[in-house]
Amino acid sequence: MKAGSNAIIQERVKGIETTPSTPAVLMPLLQLLNAPGDEVELDEIVRLASYDNTIAGQCLRAAGSPLFGLAKSPDSVKGAVISLGLRRVQTILLTCCLGRAFPTRKWPIHPTAFWRHSLGCALACRKLSEKLGSRDVEKSYTAGLLHDIGLLVNCLAFPDEFMMAVQKACEEQIPLDEAELETMGFTHCETGRALGEKWKLADDLVEVIAHHHAVERAEAAQPLVAIVHLGDLICRMRGLDYGYYERHKVDLPEDPAWKVLLKEHRELEGLDLVRFTFEMDESIEQIHELVSTVFGAPVGAS
Amino acid sequence: MIISAQTVRTAANPAERIDPVIRQIRDIVYQVSGIYQLEEKLYLLNDGCQRRMKPLNVRTPSEYWNYLHAHSNRDPEIRQLLNEITIGETCLFRSPAQLDALRKVILPEFAAERTKQATKRLRVCSAGCSTGEEPYTLAIVLMEELQSRLKGWDVEINATDLNDRSIEAAKIGTYGGYALRNTTDLHKRKYFSPIVEGKLQVRPEVKKLVRFDRLNLQDDSKMLFMKGMDIIFCCNVLIYFDGASKSRAVNHFFSNLNFGGYLFLGTSESLLNLNDKFHLVHFPGAIAYWKPSLRSEKL
Numbered sequence: 001m002k003a004g005s006n007a008i009i010q011e012r013v014k015g016i017e018t019t020p021s022t023p024a025v026l027m028p029l030l031q032l033l034n035a036p037g038d039e040v041e042l043d044e045i046v047r048l049a050s051y052d053n054t055i056a057g058q059c060l061r062a063a064g065s066p067l068f069g070l071a072k073s074p075d076s077v078k079g080a081v082i083s084l085g086l087r088r089v090q091t092i093l094l095t096c097c098l099g100r101a102f103p104t105r106k107w108p109i110h111p112t113a114f115w116r117h118s119l120g121c122a123l124a125c126r127k128l129s130e131k132l133g134s135r136d137v138e139k140s141y142t143a144g145l146l147h148d149i150g151l152l153v154n155c156l157a158f159p160d161e162f163m164m165a166v167q168k169a170c171e172e173q174i175p176l177d178e179a180e181l182e183t184m185g186f187t188h189c190e191t192g193r194a195l196g197e198k199w200k201l202a203d204d205l206v207e208v209i210a211h212h213h214a215v216e217r218a219e220a221a222q223p224l225v226a227i228v229h230l231g232d233l234i235c236r237m238r239g240l241d242y243g244y245y246e247r248h249k250v251d252l253p254e255d256p257a258w259k260v261l262l263k264e265h266r267e268l269e270g271l272d273l274v275r276f277t278f279e280m281d282e283s284i285e286q287i288h289e290l291v292s293t294v295f296g297a298p299v300g301a302s
Numbered sequence: 303m304i305i306s307a308q309t310v311r312t313a314a315n316p317a318e319r320i321d322p323v324i325r326q327i328r329d330i331v332y333q334v335s336g337i338y339q340l341e342e343k344l345y346l347l348n349d350g351c352q353r354r355m356k357p358l359n360v361r362t363p364s365e366y367w368n369y370l371h372a373h374s375n376r377d378p379e380i381r382q383l384l385n386e387i388t389i390g391e392t393c394l395f396r397s398p399a400q401l402d403a404l405r406k407v408i409l410p411e412f413a414a415e416r417t418k419q420a421t422k423r424l425r426v427c428s429a430g431c432s433t434g435e436e437p438y439t440l441a442i443v444l445m446e447e448l449q450s451r452l453k454g455w456d457v458e459i460n461a462t463d464l465n466d467r468s469i470e471a472a473k474i475g476t477y478g479g480y481a482l483r484n485t486t487d488l489h490k491r492k493y494f495s496p497i498v499e500g501k502l503q504v505r506p507e508v509k510k511l512v513r514f515d516r517l518n519l520q521d522d523s524k525m526l527f528m529k530g531m532d533i534i535f536c537c538n539v540l541i542y543f544d545g546a547s548k549s550r551a552v553n554h555f556f557s558n559l560n561f562g563g564y565l566f567l568g569t570s571e572s573l574l575n576l577n578d579k580f581h582l583v584h585f586p587g588a589i590a591y592w593k594p595s596l597r598s599e600k601l
Contacts, residue, residue: 173406237584247406250584251592273582274572277589278338285342 002185009186012157013194018101025051026097027199032090033142034202040086042078049077049093058096058294059089065290067123067283068092087138095119095145099295107155108166109176113243114152115295118145120240120287124231124280131276132227132265140227143208146201147228150192150209151176157191158184173247177213189213215257223264226257238280240287323363324348330370334380335541336572339387350386354379377544384541392432394439394477395484397537399587400566401443404533407585408564412532413451415562415595421456427531427558428461429519430539434472434512435481437461438504440535441511442493460528462517469514475504520547525554532560538568552576562595 018026025048032040032048049056056077063080064073068088074080081089099115107114125144129137154162161184169179180187193210201209204221208228211218218225233250235241252258252273262268324347328339331347339347351366358379360366370376370383395401416422426444428437437459444457463469478501482490494502517524519539534555540548555565556577565580566588567573573580573591580591 234584237586239587241586245402245406245586247410248586249407249411249592251581252584254581272572272574274336274574274589275332275338277584278340278570278572282341 001187001190005184005186005190009157009191009194013153013191013198016153016156016195016198017103019103022097022101025055026094026101029090029094029097030199030201033094033205034200040090042081042086045081045086045089045093046077049089052100055093055096055100058099059093061293062092062096062290063089065286065293067286067290087136091122091138091141091145094142095122096294098145102152102156106159108159108163109151109155110243111295112291113241114148115291116287117235117240117242118148119291119294120235120238120280120283121145121147121228121231123283123287124234125227127276127279128227128231131271132261132267139204140224140231143205143224143228144231146192146196146205147208147212147232148188148192149195150188150190153191153195154180154184154188169242169246170244173245175213175246175248176242187213215260222260226260229257230255230261234277234280238277239284320344320348321363323367324351326367327351327363327370330367331380331383332572333574334377334545335384336574336576337384337541337568338570338572340570346387350383353386354383381542381544392435393481393484394435394442395489396435396439397569397588398484399585400535400569400590401439403585403588403590404440405443405447408533409447409451412562422452422454423456424452424458424533425531426457426459427528427534427536428459429517429534429536429555431461431463431472431514432465432468434461434475434504434514435477436535436537437472437512437514438475438508441504441508442489444511445493445508457511459512460531461512461514462519463514464516464518466516469516472514473509475509476501477504519543519551519554522550522554525551525558528554528558530560531558532563533566534559534563535566537566538571540567541571549576556580556593559593561593563593565591565593567591 028044029048032044049059059077060073060075060080062068063084064070068084070080070083074083077089080092084092122141122144125140126137129140134140154165162180165176165180165183168174168183169176172179177187177189189210189212193206196206196209204224207218207221208225211225212228212232215222215226215229230252233252233255236246236248237250258268324344328344328347332338351363355361355363355366358366358369360369370380373379412424424444426440428440431437440459444452444459448455448457461472463472476497477494482502490502493505493508495505497503517528519525519536520543536551536555540551543551552573556579559565564583569588573582577591579593581594583590583592
C-alpha cells in the first residue's frame with residue numbers, strides 16, 4: 001500500500017453513508033454473527049427480520065431458493081428457522097440486509113456482477129467447507145459474502161479512482177486487485193478492512209477481507225482466508241466474475257491457499273475438483289435468480 | 303468430435319419431475335465415464351435411461367440403477383447409455399471459452415516462452431475430429447493469430463479420426479447452416495467460399511494448415527508417432543472407450559505433449575483418475591489438463 005493511503009482510507013470510510021434501516025438491522029445482525037450459535041435467540045432474529053418489511057419479504061423469498069435447501073418459500077421467519085436452522089437464517093438475513101445497505105449510485109463495476117460474485121463466493125465457500133467436514137459452514141458462507149466488501153467502499157468513497165482501476169482491469173484483462181494497486185496505490189482489501197473494523201466485524205472476517213488475495217499474510221484465520229481465496233478464484237473462473245475476461249490460468253492444487261488448507265484438512269486430497277466445478281456451474285442459474293430476488297433489477301450501473 | 307445431444311434438443315418442460323434415482327445414475331455415469339450431466343440437462347439422461355430400459359426389460363429407474371451398479375454387463379451398458387445421450391453432431395466454434403483460453407492465455411504464454419527460439423513452431427492435434435469442424439475452427443483462430451502474435455510461426459494442425467468417411471468429408475470441408483450457426487459473418491466471408499445455396503466451403507488457405515489422417519486412438523504403435531504436440535483437443539471421444547483403453551489413450555496424450563502443453567476435453571468431460579501427472583487448470587469458463595513445464599517443481 002502506498003504511504004499515506006491508510007489515513008485517506010480511514011477518513012473516507014468514516015464518511016460512508018448507508019441506507020436508513022442499516023444501523024437498525026445490519027449492525028445488530030453483524031454483532032449476533034460474532035456470538036456463538038447457541039447464544040443467539042430466535043426472537044432476536046425474528047425481531048431483526050421484521051424491522052423492515054422489504055427485508056423480511058426478501059428473506060423469505062431467498063429462503064425458498066434451492067441454494068439454501070428449501071423447495072419453496074417458508075411462510076414466516078420462524079418457519080424458516082424451524083426448516084433451516086437459526087444460523088442459516090441469520091446468514092440469509094445478512095445477505096438481504098447487505099444488498100440494501102448501500103445507496104445506489106454510479107458503480108464502476110456492475111452491481112449485478114458484484115452481487116453474483118459475492119453470493120457465488122459465499123456458496124462456493126460453504127460448499128467447500130461442507131466437503132472438508134467443517135463445523136461452521138455458515139461462517140464460511142458469511143466470509144465469502146463479505147470478502148469483497150471493499151469494492152463497495154471503493155464505489156462509494158473512491159468512485160473516480162476506482163473507475164480508472166476498473167477500466168485498466170477491463171482493458172488489460174488483469175485481476176482487479178492488481179489494477180487497483182497500480183492506479184490507486186491500495187486495493188479493496190485495505191478499504192474493506194477499514195469498513196470491517198468500523199462495523200466491528202469478527203477478527204476472522206476482517207482477516208478474510210484484508211488478506212483474501214494474499215493468504216500468506218493471514219494469521220489466526222488462515223484456513224478461513226484460504227477457503228475464501230479458493231472460492232473467489234473458482235467463481236472468477238466459472239462465470240461468476242466481475243463482468244470482464246481475466247487472462248488467468250489457475251492451478252488450484254498448486255495455490256498457496258490449497259497448501260494451507262491441506263495442512264488442516266487431508267480430505268482436500270480426495271476432492272474431485274472437476275466435479276466441484278460442475279456442481280458450482282449447476283448453481284449459476286439459481287444464483288442469478290436469487291440476486292434478482294434479493295438485490296432487484298440492476299440500478300445505478302455505469 | 304461428438305457433442306452431447308443436449309445442444310441440439312429443446313429443453314423439456316421444467317415442471318417435468320425427474321426420478322431422484324436418475325441423479326444416482328448420473329453419479330455412476332460420471333464415475334465410469336467422467337461425463338457429468340448438469341442438473342438442467344438431467345431430462346436427457348432420463349430419456350436415455352427410459353430408452354435403454356425397454357430392451358433390457360427393466361421397469362423402473364431403480365431397477366436400471368441396480369443393473370448399472372452390479373450387473374456383469376454394466377460397462378457395455380453404460381456405453382450404450384452414453385450413446386443414447388450423445389449424438390454425432392457438432393458445429394464450428396463449438397466451445398468459445400476453450401477458444402478464448404487458447405487465444406488469450408495459452409498462445410500469449412507460448413509466445414512469451416519461445417521468444418528466444420530461432421524456429422517458432424506450434425503443433426496442435428484434434429483427436430477424433432469427425433467431419434472437420436474442430437480442426438477448421440482451430441485453423442481459423444490460428445490464422446488470425448498468425449497475422450499478429452504468431453507472425454512468422456510454423457503452425458500445423460493434425461486432425462485424426464477413426465472413420466474414413468468422416469475424414470473424407472472433413473477434407474472436402476463443406477458445411478451448412480447448422481454447422482455454421484456459431485460462425486460470425488466476418489469469419490464466413492473471410493475463410494469460406496459459397497458453393498451451393500446454404501453451403502459454404504472452407505477456403506484452401508485454411509485447409510493448408512490442417513493435415514487429416516485416419517487414426518485409431520487405441521492403436522499404440524501409431525500413437526507413439528504423434529510426439530511433439532503443444533495442444534491436444536479430444537472432445538467427447540474418450541466416452542466411448544472402456545476404462546483401460548481410455549487410460550492408455552490419455553497416457554499417450556501425456557507423453558505426446560511437449561512440456562507445458564495442454565489437453566482439452568469436452569466441456570462436461572473429466573479425466574477423473576485416469577492420469578495423475580496432468581495438472582487440472584482453470585481458465586475463465588474452461589478447464590484443461592496441463593503437462594507442467596520442465597522447470598515445474600513437480601517434475
